[in-house]
Amino acid sequence: MEKIDLHMHSNYSDDADFPVDVLIARCQEQGISTLAVTDHNSAYSVAAAKALASSSLNVLSGIEIDCTFEGRNYHLLGYGFTPSEDFVAIHQNFSAIQRELTPRKFEKLRELNFYLDEQRLQQLCGGALPQEEQMGEVILEDERNDEHPLLVPYRAGGARADMPLINFYWDFFGPGKVCYMPVTYPAMSDMVEVIRQNGGIPIVAHIGANVKQDHTQVIERMLKAGVMGVEVFSSYHGPELARQLYDFATARAAFVTCGSDFHGRNKPKIEVGQCAYGPQHIEQIRRFVAAASA
Template sequence: MEKIDLHMHSNHSDDADFPVDVLIARCREQGIGTLAVTDHNCADSVPQAKALASDNLNVLAGIEIDCTFAGRNYHLLGYGFTPNDDFTEIHKNFSAIQWELTPKKFEKLRELNFYLDEQRLEQVCGGAIPQEEQMGEVILEDERNDDHPLLLPYRAGGARADMPLINFYWDFFGPGKVCYMPVTYPAMGKMVDVIRHNGGIPIVAHIGANVKQDHTQVIDEMLKEGVMGVEVFSSYHSPELAQQLYEFTVSRSALVTCGSDFHGRNKPKIEVGQCGYGAQHLAEIRRFVTVASA
């Protein structure tokens, strides 16, 4: 079956670790024929990725943008756009927000009596903005935290040890969790306008990771804002949710996409090409690819 993966991250994302060329070589090894590198709030990977396209590999311009809609934060994927200063400004704004939040995150973690070696964290990050997964990595490797009861689920044999770093993020920094940091990102409608103004297609990413109910109702409101489609097939979606989203998206004549959300070591169970669609869904995904490639 044809393999398409439209959501993955290179080391232009602060929480991923593969250079663009290595990431695309991995995709070739997995037999992927169409892909997009969708780095967080950053379009710097686009020219590098596009330069590696070939007769056997279709590469779409991609980005994943943090934005706020109806009081909640979501991720908006953009495809087929022309990179320019608009996207540079998105990255600059996002980075400023993250740097401002970083010391507040440290404070939250220390309130839980975690030892956090900031010098070691800087080494791990290589000068990039520290991400929650990297904070978790440094905390978990610090011997002073060995016996901390809150960290036992992330150690070998623990209930959250399958993907300890991303699970650390969700369990401590996810909405409503003890270290959650309320933040307002640019409005989704504004980011939709930026993508569409630059010839791109805005798609809401992995809705199942952001809300646990009323998915289609939320998406309906997003479509009114100019969102053009849904990442139906995702490593975050159960087969049942994916089928529900597929039927809904097709019924709205919106575009259907798929993506693994591959990062590398932060999400070791997720591999490129791991999207979950079936042969019966390919026609709709190809329809999107044709539109995004035009």
């Protein structure tokens, strides 16, 4: 069956590892024939990714944008757009927000009596803004934190040790968690408009990672705000939720997409191409690919 993966991250995302060419080579080794690199709030990978397209590899332009809808934060995927200064502004705005939040994140972690070596963190990040996963990595490797009881689940054999860095992020910085800091991103409706005005298609990403119930009711309102489809097949969605989202999207003629959300080291259990769609779904995904390739 044709392999398509429309959600992955290169090192233009601060929480991912692989340069664009290495990432796409990995996809080709896995037999992927259509892909999009969807970096966080950044379209800088688009030119490099599309330069590697070939007769056997279709590459769509892609981005994943942090945005706010009805007072809650979500990720909005954009595909098939032409990069412009609009996307530079998105990246600059996001970076400014994160730059302001970073010292407050450090404070929250130190309030938990974690030792956080900022010099080591800066070295690990290579000058980029540090992400929560990188903070977790520096904290976990610091011998001064070896006996800290809150870190036991993330060490070898622990309940959260399967993907310790992303689990650290969710457990400490996720909504309602001890280090969580409310932040308002650009309105989803505004980001939808940017994507569409630049010839692209806006798709809501992995809704199962953002809300735990009433998924289709939330998406229904997003569609009214201009979103054009749903990332149905995702590493965050089990078979039952994927079935529900697929039926919902197809009943409304909304686009259906799929993506692994591959990052590399931060999500070691996730490989490119792990999208969990079946032969019965491929025509709907092809319908989207054709529209985004036009």
